[in-house]
Amino acid sequence: MPHKIAVIGGDGIGPEVISVALDVMRAAGADLDTTDFRLGGFRYLEDGVVLPDETLEELRAYDAILLGAVGTPEVPPGVIERGLLLKARFELDLYINLRPFVLPDGHEFVVIRENTEGTYAGEGGFLRKGTAHEIATQGSVNTRKGAERCIRYGFELAQSRERKHLTLVHKTNVLTFSGDLWERTFEEVAVEYPDVETAYNHVDAACIYFVEDPTRYEVVVTDNLFGDILTDLGGAVAGGIGLASSANLNPDRSAPSLFEPVHGSAPDIAGQGLANPTAAVLSGAMMLEFLGDVETAERVRAACDGIPSSGPTEEIATAILGNISQGAQ
Numbered sequence: 001m002p003h004k005i006a007v008i009g010g011d012g013i014g015p016e017v018i019s020v021a022l023d024v025m026r027a028a029g030a031d032l033d034t035t036d037f038r039l040g041g042f043r044y045l046e047d048g049v050v051l052p053d054e055t056l057e058e059l060r061a062y063d064a065i066l067l068g069a070v071g072t073p074e075v076p077p078g079v080i081e082r083g084l085l086l087k088a089r090f091e092l093d094l095y096i097n098l099r100p101f102v103l104p105d106g107h108e109f110v111v112i113r114e115n116t117e118g119t120y121a122g123e124g125g126f127l128r129k130g131t132a133h134e135i136a137t138q139g140s141v142n143t144r145k146g147a148e149r150c151i152r153y154g155f156e157l158a159q160s161r162e163r164k165h166l167t168l169v170h171k172t173n174v175l176t177f178s179g180d181l182w183e184r185t186f187e188e189v190a191v192e193y194p195d196v197e198t199a200y201n202h203v204d205a206a207c208i209y210f211v212e213d214p215t216r217y218e219v220v221v222t223d224n225l226f227g228d229i230l231t232d233l234g235g236a237v238a239g240g241i242g243l244a245s246s247a248n249l250n251p252d253r254s255a256p257s258l259f260e261p262v263h264g265s266a267p268d269i270a271g272q273g274l275a276n277p278t279a280a281v282l283s284g285a286m287m288l289e290f291l292g293d294v295e296t297a298e299r300v301r302a303a304c305d306g307i308p309s310s311g312p313t314e315e316i317a318t319a320i321l322g323n324i325s326q327g328a329q
Contacts, residue, residue, distance in 0.1 A: 002033040003291050006062040006256070010040035012265025014068020016273075017280035020317040021066065025284045027324045028299040035062070041072030041080050041265075050083030056091055064287050065258040068280065069265035082122065089115050092255035094248035095146065096153050097224075098286070099231040099262065101214075101238040109217040111234055112157065113227025114150040115248055117141050118178075120224045142178040142223070147185045153251060154221035155193040161218055167199040169206045169222040169230065182223065206230060210237055235262055240309045242275075245282035247290065259287040273313045278304055281320060299327060 007022070009015030026032060037059070043049055059065060065088075070080050088094065097113035123139035151168070158166035168186045172179030183200070190198050199216075201209065203226045209216055210233050222230060235244035244262035261279030269275060281304055289297035303323035307316060 002031040003288075003293070004061075004063045005032050005034045005287075006037055006059050006065045007034045008037050008039050008065065008067045008070070010068045010070040010265065011042055011072050012069055012267045012270040013263075013275035014040070014070065014265055016068075016270070016275050016313055017261060017277040018066060018068040020277035020313065020320075021280040021284040023317065024281045024300055024303065024320050024324060025288065025296070027321055028296050028303065030284075030288055030293060030296045030300075034066075039084060040070040041075040044075055044080060044083075045072070050080060051087050056088070059088075060092070060255055062256045063291055064256050066284065066287060067258055067260040069261065069263065071265045071267075073267055086120060086122075088258060089248055092258070093250050093252070094255075094258055095149060096247075096249040096251055097227060097231075098247040098249055099227075099234065099244065100286075101234045101244070103214060103238050105215075107215045109214060109234075110157065110219055111227060111231050112150060112154045112219065112221045113231060114146060114222070114224050115227075116224075117143060117146040118224030140175075140178055140223075140225075142181050144181065144185060147182050147223075148189060149251075151182075151186050151189050151221055154219055155189055155196055158196045158219040159193055163197070163218045164195055165197045165199070165218040167201055167206075167217055167220045169201050169203050169220055169226055171203050171226070172200075173202065178223070186221075203230070207233060210234060231262065240276075241279075243278050243282070243309060245279050245286055247283070247286045249290065257287075257290055259283040259290075275313050276310060277313055277317055278307055278309075278320070299324065302327060 009018045070084055095116045097115040100110045102108050119138055119140045121141035123141050124137040127135040154166050158164055170179045170182050172183050214237055235241040241263045246260055246262050248258040250257050261283050263279055285297040285300040303320045307319055
């Protein structure tokens with residue numbers, strides 16, 4: 001039975017890299033029944049539509065969502081990000097953002113970012129906006145439920161890996177309310193996983209360690225904002241943001257999960273055939289694995305081994321597809 005996939009190519013290089021990802025997955029043996037959804041900055045500029053409630057309801061009927069990238073310079077900041085990406089995360093309860101990294105030396109680690117709370121929840125506002133006495137507030141929403149389910153996912157993942165090591169990253173010495181909630185929850189859940197070794201880093205220290213000694217990490221769990229920043233740094237350390245894949249997961253499977261490359265829409269190179277599709281291909285592999293098609297996912301990942309981190313899109317796509325063909329022989 002084919003996997004029913006909603007495809008949002010989106011803006012900029014999004015459609016280019018998603019096209020390659022679909023070709024690679026199908027070449028590796030994935031049975032995909034895809035439907036394209038016209039969403040993104042270009043759609044907003046056409047008719048003011050971002051993500052209508054009726055479209056969101058349509059998306060719920062799919063097994064998974066594959067997203068290229070959204071956002072254009074012509075659309076004000078926050079319109080597409082909040083109206084499409086964050087709306088999908090909140091409404092579909094995609095509370096785990098999973099981002100794996102493979103370093104040039106072969107070391108692998110993964111960051112689990114809480115995906116539906118924190119500063120991204122949108123608490124705050126303006127007072128006397130546009131005046132000399134303007135005030136802007138931006139709150140951070142942290143619930144026991146939100147922290148615990150993310151932390152528990154981290155322990156479960158760490159328990160399944162070789163070192164069984166989980167690091168909590170926060171800023172407990174300054175964020176004494178949210179940090180305290182996260183740290184207490186982490187310590188309480190840890191009792192249930194005595195075989196998992198734990199550690200704690202302040203986020204500023206983690207930024208240093210990501211660069212100087214990333215091998216200390218196996219699984220990292222952190223909040224929404226810190227996870228957003230750390231995973232971009234992780235992408236750079238692992239060879240470039242163009243190689244960084246991600247999954248926005250609903251582990252309860254009460255709604256489809258969403259898979260996307262981290263790199264964004266890159267409008268400066270859109271349409272020039274210069275986008276590296278590897279991150280989109282690897283995001284596709286994450287999607288297949290989550291859907292239970294583990295063997296095909298592994299074939300897709302293996303085909304990306306040794307692929308250059310830069311070069312023409314067609315050249316990289318040809319190399320990945322060539323590896324798929326070789327592996328099938």
